[in-house]
Amino acid sequence: MVSHISMNQASEAAAGFFRPGLPLVVVVLVSIIIGLVMVVVFRYTSDQKAIHVAKDQLKAHLLAVRLFQDQLPVVLSSYGRIVLGTGRYLKLAFLPLLYAIVPLTLLMAQIDRYLGSTPLQPGESFLVTMRAADSGTVNQAALQLPAQMATTAPPVHIPAENEVVWRVVAAQDGDYDVGVAAAGQTFSKRTIVSTGLPRLSPIRLRGRFWERIFVSGESALPPGSPIQSIAVGYPDRSISFAWIQWNWIWLFFVLSLVAGFFFKSVLGIEI
C-alpha cells in the first residue's frame, strides 16, 4: 500500500516536470527553432573573431586577478580592464542584437497573442473595460452583448480614468463580438470563449500604432471614435514545466538559451 502510494507520488512528481500540453509543446518548439535561427543570425551578423578575442581578453584579466592576487595594483588594473572588456564585448554583441531584435520582437508579439493569455471559459466571469476620450462618453456608454453572454453586475464607472467596467459571463464556447455603444455609434470588440489555443486580442485601440502592433490583434477603432480602447480581461496563461508555473516568456528565455547554447557548441559559433 505504502509503496503503491509512493509510486503514485513519484509518477506524479515526474509528470509535474513535463506535463505535455499544446502551449508547452509550442513553447519548446519555438524555443528550439528560435535558438537555432538566432545563433545562426548572430554568427553571420557579428564579428566572430573580435568576439572571440574580446571574450578571451576577459578571461585573461579574470585569470590575472587570480594569478597575481598578492599584487594589489595588478588586481585593481585587471578589474578595470574587466569592466572595459565587458563594455567592449557588449558593444560587439549589440550589432547582432540590432539585427535580431526587430523580427524577433514582432514574432514574439504574435506568439504572445496565442500564449500570453488563456481564452475565456464558459461560465467564467470576465471584465470588459471601455476607456473613453472624455467624461461625457463615459456616462452614455452601454454594453451590447450577444445572446450567449450576460452581465453579472452593474457597470462600474471610474470618472477619473474615463473608464467603464462591466463584469460579463459567457454561456458557451464561441467567437463573439461584444459591442459598446456611445455617442450614437457602436464599436465592437472580439471576444473568444474556448478551450483551444486561439489567437487572442486583449484590447482594441484607437490609433497608437506601436502599442497596437505589440498588444492588440485587431483593427484600430475609427480615428474619430469617442472610445479610446475596449479591453477584455483574459486571464494570464501559465505553463507548468519542471514543477514551476512559468509565464511563457520566461520559459522561452530559458529554453531558447539552452537551445542556443547547444547549437552554438555544435555549430562552433562564438557568442
Add this chain to the structure above:
Amino acid sequence: MKSAHTLFPAKNSRRKLLAALVIVCGLLLLFPARSEAYAGPGAGFAVLSSFWTLFVAFLYSAYAFLTWPVRYLFHWFKRRKAHGKAQIKRAVILGFDGMDPELTERFIAEGMLPNLARLRDQGTFRKLRTTYPAISPVAWSTFMTGVNPGKHNIYDFLARDLANYLPYLSSAEIKGPKRSLKIGKYVIPLGKPQIKGMRHGTPFWHLLGKAGIFCSVIRVPVTFPPEKFPGVLLSGMCVPDLKGSQGTFCFCTTQAAGDKFREGGVRVPIERDGPVCRSYIPGPEDPLGDGKAADLRVNFEMRLDLRKNQARITADSETFTLKVGEYSPWIPVKFKAGMGFSARGICRFYLKGISPEVEVYVTPVNIDPGRPDLPISYPVTYSIYLAKLFGPYATLGLAEDTWALNEEVLDDDAFLVQCYANHNDRERMLFDALEKTKQGLCTCVFDTTDRVQHMFWRYLEEDHPAARNIPRDQRPPVIQDLYRRMDELVGRVMKQIDDDTLLLVVSDHGFKSFARCLNLNAWLHQNGYLALKPGKTESGDWFDDVDWSRTRAYTMGLNGLYLNLKGREREGIVEPGAEAEALKEELRGKLDGLVDPSSGRVGISGVFDCDAVYAGPYVDNAPDLIVGYNDGFRASWDSVMGKVTSQIFEDNLKAWSGDHCIDPRLVPGVLFSNRKITEEKLAIVDVAPTILKLFGLGLPTHLDGKPWTVATKTAA
C-alpha cells in the same frame, strides 16, 4: 585567415541599415512590452555572461582587496629577514640564448647596438664563463641552480640507457599512466601520464618565492615539467610536442617518396583529385592502443586555386586560405582516439607550392597552451592566461624548426618568419610579466638568438662549406639583423625599468663556426677503441652493428665520450679503476690536438676529464670525458646519433652552420648589467647566488657559484 563573415559587406548600406535599426530599436524601447523584453539567445548569452564575468571579477577583486593586508603582512613576515638587506626591488634577467660576446663587441664597435653599448657604458659588459659542455640545457640548468652539472644531473640533451646503449631525453621522462584497463583491443589508461623531471637542484626563484618575493619566469630551458613554487612559470626548452618528441614536423607532398628525413620530420603523401588534395597530420600514438597501433591522424583537405596561386585548406573545423609562401595562424587540431579520448594541439600550415607539385609544411603539433594536455606552466592557468591574452603561441621547447630548414623543407625566409613570429610572442609575454612584476624577479629566455645563429652562420663566414655557392653580396645580413633586434628589445626594456631594478642580459654560451664535422665514433673505430661486428665497416644509428664485447669507448650526443665500463654498461669490458683511468689518459692524449688532415687545423682543442670538472651526487651519470672541439669543428651529425662511418672528417653542408657544442673555453656567453660589477671573471654559475644575495637572502651552502659585488645604484 578569413574568419569573420558578415551578411552585409557594403559599408554604406550597412551603415544605413544600422541607423535604421537603431531608430527602430529606440522606438521599441520607448514602447516596452513584455514580449520584446528578450531578444534571443545571442543577447541573452551576452548579457548573462557579461554580468557573470563582472560578478566573478568583483568577487575575486573583493577577495583580493580584503585579504591583501593579511597576505601583505604574511609576506612581509616571510620576507622580513631579507627585506632590510635587499639591494634591489626588482631583477629583470633577459636570457639571449647563444649571444656571442665577440660578435656583440664587433657590432657595438660598428655602432649597430646602441642600447647594449649604453648598458655597457653605464654598467657592465663581460664574457660569462659557460659550463662543461657549453650546451643550453646544461648551462641554463647551472644558471638557475647555481651548481655544476654534477649536482643538477644535466650533461647534454641526451643521456644513454646503460642497459641498451640507447639515448633518452636527459631532462624529463614521460611515461603512460601507472594503471590501465584492457578491454578487447583497447587499453584504457586510468589516470594521467607520468612526467618526471630529471634535473635536480633548486632554481633560485624557488628560494625567492619561499621568501615572499614574487617571480615571473618565462621559457627558461629545462623547466619542464613545471615545478610548484610561489610565482608563475612557463616552461621552455625540453617541452615536447604532442607526439612526445622534441619536434616532428610534417611535410605533405604529391612528390614520389624521397629520402626519409634524417631526424625531425615525417613525409606524408598528398592524394590529388583535380583541384582537391587530401592528406593528414600524424599525431600521437593511440592512447587506447597497446603500443603497436598506428598513430592518430587529423585529415585535411585543400582546394587549389592555381590562378590565384593559393589553396583553401580545411583541417578539423577550421577553414582558411593560404597563398603560396604564406603561413596560417595557429590552427587547433584534435586527434580523436576511440571511446571519447582525444589529444588537442595547435600547428601552423605553410603552403610551399601548388604547381607542379603540391607541398605543404606543417609545424610540429604543439601542446595547446589554452587547453594543455600536459602541464606546461605553473600554475596550469598561467599558460591559459597567456593564450587568452595574446592568442595561441608555440609551446614546444625547440619551437623554431631548424630541422625543416636543414632538410630544405623550409627556405631561409620561411624559417625566419617562423622564428620571429615566436620571438614576437615571447616579447609580448615579457612585457606583460614586466607590467605584472613591479617587485621581484622577472626573467625570460629568448631562443631566437641561438636558432638563427645556428642556421645562418654560413652567411657570416667567408668560406663556409654550406654557403660556398652563394656570392658574398647575395648573403643576407641575418645575424646582424638578429643582434639589432635584440638590441632594440633591450632598449625597450630599459625604458620600462627604474633605478631600483637590476637588469641583466645573460647568454648561456657564445657561438662559433661549424664548418667541419668530426665523427669521433669513426676515429674510435679506426684507432681500435670501438669494434664493429665481423664484416662491417660502418654501423647504423645508435650503434647498430657495434660489437660491444670488443668496444672500450664510444660517443653519443654532442660532447660526451664514454668508456664501456664493466659493471656499469651492460656489456662493459673496461675495468673500473686503474684501467679506466689509463684509458681516459690515453684517449685524452690522442684526441687533444687531433688534426684535420685536409687543412692541417686542430679539430679538438681540449679533452676534459669529468672527474676533474664535475662534483656532486650525480657525477656517476656524467660522461667520462668531455670533448672540446676547436673553432670550426663539431661532432658530426652521424657521430651524435651513435653511428660509425668510414670518414672521420667531412664538410658540414647543412644550413645548421654555427654551433657552440665545442671547447667551452672558446664560447663564453655575455653578461650585461645596468650596474657596475667589480669582479672581472664571471661565470654563469654565479648568477643564482648573485640574485639571491641582492634580494638579501642567505646563500645555501651547496651552491658552487660566488655572488658578484654589484654597485648599489645605477650609474647616471
